[in-house]
Amino acid sequence: MIPPDNQIYIIIFSTIFLGGLMSTFVVAMVFIHRQRQAQSRQKMDQMQVEFEKTLRHVENEIHQETLTQIGRDLHDNIGQLLSLTKLNLNSSKPEKHLEARECVNEAIKEVRALSKTLNLDWVESLSLDEYIAQQLQRIQATGFCETSLQSDRSFAELKKEEKLVLIRVVQECLNNAIKHAQPDRIAIRISKNGRARHIEIEDNGQGFDTSKQSNGSGMYNLSKRMETIGGKFSLSSAVGKGTLVNLELPFSV
The missing domain is CATH 3.30.565.10 (Histidine kinase-like ATPase, C-terminal domain)
Known part of the structure; x- marks a missing residue:
C-alpha cells in the first residue's frame, strides 16, 4: 500500500505531467493552425496573382485582336474608299467628283468608328450581348456562314x-x-x-x-x-x- 504522502506526490506529479502534456498539445495545435492559415494566405495570394496575370493577358490579347481588326478595316474598307476617291477625282465628269466627296465622308466615318476601338473603354460601354451580336454580324457579312x-x-x-x-x-x-x-x-x-x-x-x-x-x-x-x-x-x-x-x-x- 502506497503511503498517503507518496499518493499526494503521485497526484501532484500526474497533474503536472498531464498539464504539461495538455499544454504541449494546445501549443502544437495552435502552431499547426497558424501554419495552415499561413499556407491558406499564401495560396490565396498566389491565386490572386494568377488571376491578375490572366486578366492582363486577356486584355493584351483583346488589344491585339482589336489592332488586327483595325488593320483589316484600314486595308479593306478605308483603303478601298480612298482608292475609289482617287479614281473619281481623276475623272473629268462632275458627278464623279460628287461620288468622291461621298467616299471621303464615308472614310471619315470609318476612321472615327475605328478610333473608338483603340482602347478598352468599349468593354464597359458595350454589353456582352451587343459584343456577341457585332461579332456574329461581322462573320455573316463576310459570307462565310x-x-x-x-x-x-x-x-x-x-x-x-x-x-x-x-x-x-x-x-x-x-x-x-x-x-x-x-x-x-x-x-x-x-x-x-x-x-x-x-x-x-x-x-x-x-x-x-x-x-x-x-x-x-x-x-x-x-x-x-x-x-x-x-x-x-x-x-x-x-x-x-x-x-x-x-x-x-x-x-x-
Whole structure:
C-alpha cells in the first residue's frame, strides 16, 4: 500500500505531467493552425496573382485582336474608299467628283468608328450581348456562314473582369469554328438555369473526335480562364455532327 504522502506526490506529479502534456498539445495545435492559415494566405495570394496575370493577358490579347481588326478595316474598307476617291477625282465628269466627296465622308466615318476601338473603354460601354451580336454580324457579312443569336440577357450585369474573360473566350471559340469547323451556321444561345447562366456556342461544322483531341493547350486555357471567374467550360463534338461549347457562370452572390 502506497503511503498517503507518496499518493499526494503521485497526484501532484500526474497533474503536472498531464498539464504539461495538455499544454504541449494546445501549443502544437495552435502552431499547426497558424501554419495552415499561413499556407491558406499564401495560396490565396498566389491565386490572386494568377488571376491578375490572366486578366492582363486577356486584355493584351483583346488589344491585339482589336489592332488586327483595325488593320483589316484600314486595308479593306478605308483603303478601298480612298482608292475609289482617287479614281473619281481623276475623272473629268462632275458627278464623279460628287461620288468622291461621298467616299471621303464615308472614310471619315470609318476612321472615327475605328478610333473608338483603340482602347478598352468599349468593354464597359458595350454589353456582352451587343459584343456577341457585332461579332456574329461581322462573320455573316463576310459570307462565310449564317449566324444567329438568342438571348434572355442573363449576362446584362457583369463585373469588368468577368466581361473581359467572357469576351476573350467567346472570341476564341468563334475563331476556332471559323478556322477548323467549316460550318454553314454558327448559333449562340444565352440563357439562365437555376443559379447559373449559360452561353452555348454551336456550329454544324465537321466536328472532331474528342477522344482523339490533340495535346494542344487551347481548350485547357479556355477552361482555366473560365475558372478564374468562377465559371466552367465544357465541349462536346463528334465527327460530322458539329461542336457545342457551353460556358457556365454562376450568378454573383
